[in-house]
Amino acid sequence: MIEIASQVSLQGYNTLALPACAEYFCSVTSEQQIAQALDYARSHNLQVTALGGGSNLLLAGDIAGLVIYLDLRGINCVDSCKDSVTIEFAAGENWHKAIEYCLQQGWYGLENLSLIPGNMGAAPIQNIGAYGVELCDLFVSLRAINIATGEVLIMDRQACEFGYRDSIFKHKYSNCYLITQVSLELWAQPQVNLQYPALAEALAAESEPTPEMVSAAVCAIRSAKLPDPAQIPNAGSFFKNPMVDAEQLKSLLADNPKMPFYSADNGWSKVPAAWLIDQSGFRGLRSGNVGVHRDQALVLVNFGGTGAELLALANRIQSEVLERFAIALEIEPRIYGQS
Ligand code: EPU
Numbered sequence: 001m002i003e004i005a006s007q008v009s010l011q012g013y014n015t016l017a018l019p020a021c022a023e024y025f026c027s028v029t030s031e032q033q034i035a036q037a038l039d040y041a042r043s044h045n046l047q048v049t050a051l052g053g054g055s056n057l058l059l060a061g062d063i064a065g066l067v068i069y070l071d072l073r074g075i076n077c078v079d080s081c082k083d084s085v086t087i088e089f090a091a092g093e094n095w096h097k098a099i100e101y102c103l104q105q106g107w108y109g110l111e112n113l114s115l116i117p118g119n120m121g122a123a124p125i126q127n128i129g130a131y132g133v134e135l136c137d138l139f140v141s142l143r144a145i146n147i148a149t150g151e152v153l154i155m156d157r158q159a160c161e162f163g164y165r166d167s168i169f170k171h172k173y174s175n176c177y178l179i180t181q182v183s184l185e186l187w188a189q190p191q192v193n194l195q196y197p198a199l200a201e202a203l204a205a206e207s208e209p210t211p212e213m214v215s216a217a218v219c220a221i222r223s224a225k226l227p228d229p230a231q232i233p234n235a236g237s238f239f240k241n242p243m244v245d246a247e248q249l250k251s252l253l254a255d256n257p258k259m260p261f262y263s264a265d266n267g268w269s270k271v272p273a274a275w276l277i278d279q280s281g282f283r284g285l286r287s288g289n290v291g292v293h294r295d296q297a298l299v300l301v302n303f304g305g306t307g308a309e310l311l312a313l314a315n316r317i318q319s320e321v322l323e324r325f326a327i328a329l330e331i332e333p334r335i336y337g338q339s
Helices: 031-042 095-104 197-202 211-225 246-255 273-279 308-325
Strands: 006-008 021-028 046-049 055-057 063-070 075-080 086-092 139-146 152-156 177-187 234-237 290-292 301-303 334-336
Touching: 006 139, 021 031, 031 063, 031 139, 046 152, 055 308, 075 095, 075 234, 095 211, 197 211, 234 246, 246 308, 273 308, 290 308
Parallel strands: 021 063, 046 063, 055 334
Antiparallel strands: 006 021, 075 086, 086 177, 139 152, 139 177, 234 301, 290 301
C-alpha cells in the first residue's frame, strides 16, 4: 500500500534546493502503486505532478495536489544480437549510475551522456544531450501511464516528437503522463563517438580510445565546467541555446565578430546562450541569494534563495540579452508551483 503524506518539503528533491512543499506526496516503486496513487488523486480531486531526479526543475512555490515521486527500479536486457542489445530501464534509475552499470555489462553508446544529473524517466522529456549524442539517437520506446485515465501507452521514437531539448512531453502531453520505463538500443561491441571537438581533443593522445575512456573524459570535462549540484545547487543549463536564421547571424557577427556559433539545419545556427549571458555581464553575478555561476554563465545557482528570486534573475538576464542581441532566451527547466 502507498503512504500519502501531507505538506512535504521538496527541498531535498530538486537539485536547485529550492524551498517548496507538496500539498500531498507519495513515493511509488511499481506501476501497481502508481495506479493506487492515481486512484487516490482522482477520488480526492487532486491535481497530479510527477517528480523524478528533480534536476531540471524550478520550484516557483508550493505544489498543490499530489506529487508522485517515481522510484521504480530495474535494468534488464530484453533482446540481444551480436552487435546490439535492447535494454529496459525503469524510470527511477539514476542516469549516471545506469551508464556505469551498462559499461560493466559491455553495453555501449551512453558514455557521451555521462554525469548528466537526474533519473531515467525524465531523460526523454527534454531529450537530454551532450558531447555529440542525444537520447533520441539510442531511443527505442517508452512506457507511460495516462494521469487522467490510468491507461498504459507505449510510444516509439516518432511518437515522442524529439527535438533539441524537446519532446511531445513539453507540449501536447505536458503533465499528462507518468513515464515508467525507457528502452534503449545500445551497442554490444565497443564503439566510440568522438564527433564533439572538445572530446576528440581530450582523447587525442589515445591510439585506441575505449568507451570507458570516453566516459571518463566526459566526466572530467563536465566536472571542470559545471558546478556539482551537491555542492552548489543548480539545474545545469538554465537556458536553451537559441537558434538564429542566416540573416540574423550575419548581423550578429558584424557587431560581434568573435561570437561562437554552430551551424544547424536549413541555414539556421545555434548561438551559445552562455556566451550571450557572459557578454551581457552576468557571469559570476550574485543577486541576493541566487546568482550566475562564475565559471559557466549558462548555469544559475542557488545560495539559499527562493524560486521567485531565481525567476526574477532569469527574467533580468532575458531582458538584457533581448536588448543587446535581439534574442529571446528560453528557460530550459520546467517550472512548477505557484509563488
Ligand atoms: N562561454 C562563454 N562564457 C561562459 C561559458 C561558455 O562565453 O561562461 C562560451 C564558450 O567559450 C563556448 C560557448 O559559450 O564557446 C559554449 O559553451 P559550453 O560548451 O560550455 O556550453 P554549450 O555547448 O552551449 C551545451 C549544453 C550542455 C552540454 C554541452 C556539451 C545546452 C543548453 N547546453 O552547452 O548541457 O553539456 O553543450 O554538449 O544545450 C545541460 O543541459 O545541463 C548541459 C550542461
